Amino acid sequence: MFKDLFDNVKKKHPLIHNITNYVTVHDCANILIACGAAPIMADEAEEVEEIIAICHGLNINIGTLCRRTISSMLIAGKRANALGRPVVLDPVGVGASQLRMDTALQLLEEVKFTVIKGNISEIKALASGSGTTRGVDANLADRITEGNLDQVVAFAKAFAEETRSVIAITSAIDVVSDGKTAYCIHNGHPMMESYTGAGCQLSALVTAFVAANPDRPPEATAAAVATMGLAGEIAHARLSEKEGNASYSNYTVDAIYNMTPGDLKKGAKHEVR
């Protein structure tokens, strides 16, 4: 299944509109090219409606948020909805400030997101901030393990139902759900936390996968998550003694550049719950 989804990215070369932070933007562009997609970065309110119109998907990331681009996110998101383009939200550091939380909540209210992707802390904060208390278990740990996986799956399903978005939660194990099915992905490597931007890169990748597979958002999201995780494993296997997080970051992009859909099929480790 993941193979076909990745094949579609390579066949369709989706063009992805990114409104994202200035820290990891370069890596987001390179990972999109690496997977077979293409990036456009444009965040000025005046032009975002035109840009999304020529693109196949929109990736909104709230890191290094500023007032100027919040309007752009809202305008682009609404236009993407009107045009039927998939939209992905990465609520980076949503629990760290009221501005980020307010922005994320306003985005959730005014834009229909195809996928919301964050780490477990961010998704918990977002669920809690959105007042969907049923879905949030205050006791949920900040790390997904085999021990609490069923609990996280239940949380992901509930939050997906409430938002009517695919929810992708990253941690040692990643969970992707559309409310009915949950994909638990066991790919990845702890060193992915040692460089800036693995999360942002994944959101870009998810946007490419859902743009190339518009009828299958949950599966496409799961495939993108597995692709990123597998790239992290391949990159780690390539590291030699003197290499550290800067080399590792490059190797992750390299791994996606060289990964075939067949490699993904062989390397993906996932289960459905």
Next chain:
Amino acid sequence: MFKDLFDNVKKKHPLIHNITNYVTVHDCANILIACGAAPIMADEAEEVEEIIAICHGLNINIGTLCRRTISSMLIAGKRANALGRPVVLDPVGVGASQLRMDTALQLLEEVKFTVIKGNISEIKALASGSGTTRGVDANLADRITEGNLDQVVAFAKAFAEETRSVIAITSAIDVVSDGKTAYCIHNGHPMMESYTGAGCQLSALVTAFVAANPDRPPEATAAAVATMGLAGEIAHARLSEKEGNASYSNYTVDAIYNMTPGDLKKGAKHEVR
């Protein structure tokens, strides 16, 4: 010829003022240092007149355009003209939005550019948008090949005459013309399209070359284009099996860092039409 032009960059260490996008800015800075020049990035209207005054050239790039920096581009460009500093325009994605087209056209109207550098699609869009219909062949393909090279050369010459700028068009073959002479450059590698920023890097490099060779803009531009293309070839030759676009991007900068003017002389493949 290219050897002397590159020698001058290494001797004069031109300081280049860049008003550019936040996606590829880091690579632009590093490629300027790699070639022997030095970068300053400054885009706030209040300071750009002072910054260009201490620099030897100005590089204006309209990627990730925003209202705030459009004024800065105009102010800096006019001041550079008044001071006799060369100015380079990279009309990134000029066909993608009205804001980019309007900005490029306003820049062309208010600032005299030494060089306008873009890929074939961008330069076609710009020529078409500027209403210089004589110069534009609507049938011009989006790729320069041996088959349409004469047609592109004619287009480049016509657009150079109309703008009184050196026109540099990049593709599989690159064409540089000041209206009279056209340099066709056969360096480069297809993998240069596999990472973000090769075009932006080239514009920075062109600015360094024209700043160090103020009396010879067309030759200096051609030399910069050949330097970038040769770097792309050298970087590709260095790639091993597991390496992809992230490594390739770094190797391109490395190649320029290690390239001597003598290497450029040996490696440059160009003809005059």
Next chain:
Amino acid sequence: MFKDLFDNVKKKHPLIHNITNYVTVHDCANILIACGAAPIMADEAEEVEEIIAICHGLNINIGTLCRRTISSMLIAGKRANALGRPVVLDPVGVGASQLRMDTALQLLEEVKFTVIKGNISEIKALASGSGTTRGVDANLADRITEGNLDQVVAFAKAFAEETRSVIAITSAIDVVSDGKTAYCIHNGHPMMESYTGAGCQLSALVTAFVAANPDRPPEATAAAVATMGLAGEIAHARLSEKEGNASYSNYTVDAIYNMTPGDLKKGAKHEVR
């Protein structure tokens, strides 16, 4: 001594709030993770008070300055002072424009900096701009050598007393002083000037070290300077023939990722004057 200071960074994992330029921000984030700290980048006025409140230190860097973030720097700096968090200033290119000088002087007036870190030209310009003429020797060269080291040490001590900040001046030899003691650090490699951002990375690193060692700012700053210099040496030793400044930049971060406090103890070359 340096060993303990670095041990504390690794033990405490300080979270560092960065308001910095968009050129080298990615490398600042990665070097913070590499040393054992963690980065947050946030520059919107509305959120910076909340962000610094959850962080252990603040790094202010005036490269690619814009009006919007000047307010954010002032707000964040004052709040950091009120909360007792260390604040580091990197006055990038302070001599290049009135905007940068005015901003740096306003910051010095309204915010108490734990450390001011710049190259010799920047610190001279700042001292001169701040009117502390006693401390400034107009004859001070733009390069620190054995020949003028005593003169630079005297200057650093005087400027440290006047600002009541630790002053860190980088060059071939680096000088760190709190007004009483001066650490002269003989680590580093000339190639550190061949890529963009070594200075910005060092400021981020200094912030991590002073945040983890709040009672010993001068020693922590000296340790961070030695760490960066040693990383530059290790990175250079690793370079092979075809590699240039892009690879070198990555290897510097890699070197810090792999450096243990024991390695720092063995490799640091410093003396007290």
